[in-house]
Structure formats: C-alpha cells, structure tokens
Amino acid sequence: MTVAESQDPSRPRAPEEVAAELARLMPRDAVYTLRFLGESQHRLRAHFEEVIARELAGRGVTAESHPMIRGFIETHALLLRDFVLSGVAMTHQLRLGEIERLLGDTTSVLSVDIWDDLRGHIETAERQFRAQADALPDQLEGYRAP
Structure with missing residues (x-):
C-alpha cells in the first residue's frame, strides 16, 4: 500500500492493514520499558x-x-x-530487536504475536466506538459553529 492510499479518508482501512503498518514500524517505534x-x-x-x-x-x-x-x-x-x-x-528501554535477540526469537514469533494483539485491540476499539457513536451528535452539540 502506498502512502497516498493509506491517507485516503474515503477508503476505510481494515484493522489488519493498520496492524500491518504498525508492525512494519515496530523495529523503529516499539520499545519495552521498565x-x-x-x-x-x-x-x-x-x-x-x-x-x-x-x-x-x-x-x-x-x-x-x-x-x-x-x-x-x-x-x-x-x-x-x-x-x-x-x-x-x-x-530503561529495549527495542523489539533487542528483546527478540535476548529471547532467541529467530522466527519473529513475538512480532507476529504483537501484530495479532494490535489487530484485536484495534477491532475492539472500533467496535466500542461504534456502540457509542449514536449518542455523540447530541454530546457534541456544544462544538457546533455558532
């Protein structure tokens, strides 16, 4: 997927796509902290x-x-x-690659597990938001332009 496709607001992105994008960034962006x-x-x-x-x-x-x-x-x-x-x-932070080396995870099982957790949590967050979305227009009335 290109950057332009990922930024197209008219094209809804599946949780799997978002999770895959975040997984691609994990070597740079994911850290384990104390x-x-x-x-x-x-x-x-x-x-x-x-x-x-x-x-x-x-x-x-x-x-x-x-x-x-x-x-x-x-x-x-x-x-x-x-x-x-x-x-x-x-x-006290360790990058994902450092953790995988310490664990001897040569097949990136940890990364796959994190991707699966990301996907599941994204799906849950979207589901919870949709369950509350009908009440939002009334709650957001104060944000309406005068």
Whole structure:
C-alpha cells in the first residue's frame, strides 16, 4: 500500500492493514520499558505524601489549619510518583530487536504475536466506538459553529 492510499479518508482501512503498518514500524517505534506495578507504586506514592505533608507542615500548612489539604497532598504525591516512574521507564528501554535477540526469537514469533494483539485491540476499539457513536451528535452539540 502506498502512502497516498493509506491517507485516503474515503477508503476505510481494515484493522489488519493498520496492524500491518504498525508492525512494519515496530523495529523503529516499539520499545519495552521498565514499569513498576502494585506495591511499588503504592510505597512511592506514600513516600511522597509523607514528604509533601512534612514540607507543608514546616511552612505552617497542616490538616488542622487547612482541613481540605489531604486531597492536595494525594494529588501531588501521584504527580511526583508518576514523574519518577516515567523517568525510570524512559531511561530503561529495549527495542523489539533487542528483546527478540535476548529471547532467541529467530522466527519473529513475538512480532507476529504483537501484530495479532494490535489487530484485536484495534477491532475492539472500533467496535466500542461504534456502540457509542449514536449518542455523540447530541454530546457534541456544544462544538457546533455558532
């Protein structure tokens, strides 16, 4: 498929085509990143909640003087946690080819599996959007030109 064909809005593209295009770009665009889950995320958030509460208390802002401060602390602790975890994820990335070499995947089974997942998720996303599309015109009325 040519670039012009892939950009023709009058020609609907099948999920398989989109998945194939993305699979072609995987050697350049797909990376595996380090991601912390579960208790690690909770502990890091709790750490930042303690840091923020301590720093604010040192400046005269406490739960007694500011009864609604807990929401501020929780929100900002999440932001700091996500900043740390995103930074770690960005500095610890492996490209698809590197993962395939590490796994000894000489037949690119991993790439085929990823293509199949892409296709399936694209189909699901399209199906879910279509299921909600009838309600969109009313919801988008505020976007209409005056």
